[in-house]
Amino acid sequence: MKLTRRDALAIGLGATAVAMLPLRASAAAEEAIAAFTGGAEVGAGDITLTAPEIAENGNTVPVSVEAPGAGSIIILATANPTPGVARFNFGEAAGSQAASTRIRLAGTQDVLAIAQMADGSFIQTKSTVKVTIGGCGG
Numbered sequence: 001m002k003l004t005r006r007d008a009l010a011i012g013l014g015a016t017a018v019a020m021l022p023l024r025a026s027a028a029a030e031e032a033i034a035a036f037t038g039g040a041e042v043g044a045g046d047i048t049l050t051a052p053e054i055a056e057n058g059n060t061v062p063v064s065v066e067a068p069g070a071g072s073i074i075i076l077a078t079a080n081p082t083p084g085v086a087r088f089n090f091g092e093a094a095g096s097q098a099a100s101t102r103i104r105l106a107g108t109q110d111v112l113a114i115a116q117m118a119d120g121s122f123i124q125t126k127s128t129v130k131v132t133i134g135g136c137g138g
């Protein structure tokens with residue numbers, strides 16, 4: 001096989017484009033976090049995110065989140081094309097501040113949960129999920 005300059009250029013540009021994808025996805029996740037928190041600092045606290053360590057199929061990954069005293073919780077899939085997965089709002093009459101759902105993951109990535117507490121502060125936790133078959137076109 002003979003590799004021409006044009007072929008080498010095409011391969012190099014393709015590799016560069018692929019390398020830039022995670023940065024763009026990460027930027028989208030950062031924008032979603034900033035929109036939810038209004039730019040406030042996010043700390044650690046009493047929030048629990050339950051997700052499988054390995055998901056055989058990225059189309060249906062079960063997750064659950066619990067944050068006692070939270071008014072709102074978001075779940076983000078940091079490497080998905082659209083990172084915002086779910087938002088749960090809890091009223092004063094809520095028996096518990098917990099929710100569960102199934103989400104789609106494009107591939108192996110971090111799933112992030114951020115809770116806005118009743119006092120206006122924000123706490124977060126994350127879990128890495130290894131995906132065997134991607135669910136967002138992968």
